[in-house]
Amino acid sequence: MHPARSIILFTTLSGLGFGLLVWLGIDPTPPTGWVAFVFFAIAYALALGGLAASSFHLHHRERALKAFSQWRTSWLSREAWGAAASLSVTGLYALLLLFGIAVPPLGWLGAALALATVGATAMIYAQLKTVPRWHHWSTPALFLALALTGGALLSGRVIAASAMLALSGALQLWVWWDGDKRFARSGTTLATATGLGGSGTPRALFPPHTGSNYLLDEMVYVVGRRHARKLRVIALLLMSLLPLGLLQLPHPHLFGLLALVSHATGVLVSRWLFFAEAEHVVGLYYGRR
């Protein structure tokens, strides 16, 4: 799949933002006053910044409000509702905190909605049977784990962040290992795609057109896959191992910030791979993956 910059930025940034909102919502002793303002401002900047970035891949942004209409069937629509609902509820929670009033149930509801939003984002990908690497429970699991990891780092929880860094890193490793086998496991081949398997072994002879097209640009993105192995090592180092080490050092403010920057960069690399390595079954028709 084509790794669109807007989508990579969106899923990474809003994942961090909603992750922070979860931790702020379930905090038994939440910050109040100006401290609360700064924490919630960061969460909002990340979540809204991500949402704004995502709108850049729409061709008709002026009709974006219509995307709220199909929540019964569409995960994209549910994501829109989740974002609106979680930002409203946590907004109210934050407003009350500014005046020193903590309403825990409101925080819990906001945290649940923020988690649901990240889950809905992940389900947009996980629902696609056409991309076997994504069509798996581990897609929402990894998105949620990374959001909680980033949120824990942002909210300065050293122990929670360390545990989540180890957990999400291990999950990411397994997702790569298992993901490589999912296309073969899906059973979709050129033989099933063309129905020509009965009489022999089909092979794509020549494409329907000499140039490229939307399908190939969007869904048969093969550029950069040859560096995938190196990028996986870089991603894991930056998103898990390095921040895990940094968190164990003294001066949590300085090294915590470095850990956060390293983690976010690593997640960006991992998200790039999430798209670039995902093979859509339509590539089979072109003799490619």
Place this chain on the structure above:
Amino acid sequence: MTALPPQTGKTLGLVIDLDTCVGCHACVVACKGWNDQAYGAPLSDSDAYGADPSGTFLNRVHSYEVVPENGPAQHVHFPKSCLHCEDPPCVPVCPTGASYKRAEDGIVLVNEDACIGCGLCAWACPYGAREMDPSAGVMKKCTLCVDRIYNETLPEEDREPACVRTCPASARHFGDLGDPESAVSQLVAARGGIDLMPEQGTRPVNKYLPPRPRDSWSGETDVLAPFLDPVAEDPSGFLGWLDRTLGKL
């Protein structure tokens, strides 16, 4: 609404005969021609006369080679357009309700005025049947020529999809695949029509008729063939020495 209708009145679709398709691409041209001036935004081309031409098409003809266990390779032309699935994965994913399946005849359509151009439906389709038009910024797909098949201003013989009307080999057939008595259903039953990617669970309406088995290696060898047998299997002289020496290494 992107919820699918529980059932459709008719089940309109195409039957494509891979045995008779000659790969002339006339259906591709007829489709592009009709949809440049009919339903919705025209199918645009970019850099049409330049170094890197590309364009939006609703129908494309692939070519495959099939190598049987025992027999010469067969060349199959393979036209592919929207299969108007009974369970189309492209429809429920649409966030705006622009994509829908018509309850009356099962045609899958895009209401271009509601399309935000997010491209998720094209990701959900396993067949590559949907293409985003880069100049209009909306999703384009086969309409089964909905503006021809019910068009009473056209002569009756023209009230079928442009690709079917134009096919010089009669490799494309249009009709109601939900009616077992229809000509297309009878054709599918007689020729063993198949679904593409049945494991994706889309239940495509369009059916493909597999190519009939043709040549085989046995019994058709030319009378002169024995004279073409290789005469010297084991090289002698210098080549023989080289062969033996290299073999020992």
